[in-house]
Amino acid sequence: RIRACYWKQWYRVRTRIRMLMKLGVRPEEAISHGCSGRGGWVMSSSAALHVALSIDYLAKQGLASLEEIWSKFASKK
DSSP states (O other), X not given: OHHHHHHHXXXXXXXXXHHHHXXXXXXXXXXXXXXXXXXXXXXXXSHHHHHHTOHHHHHHTTOOXXXXXXXXXXXXX
């Protein structure tokens, strides 16, 4: 869902391509994904977005991992 939100934020095709390349996606892959007319939900499961918006990147942005939160609460039981 977070990846879909980022995709929606990058509204323009030019922005999508630029951000994908900035985050480590190969240029030809960034162009093909950036020009895609598919919606954010479908694109969020693509390999390019998983490379660009990896779990490590999202953690560096300050986003909490649901897996970590779940394990913290599950261990208290």
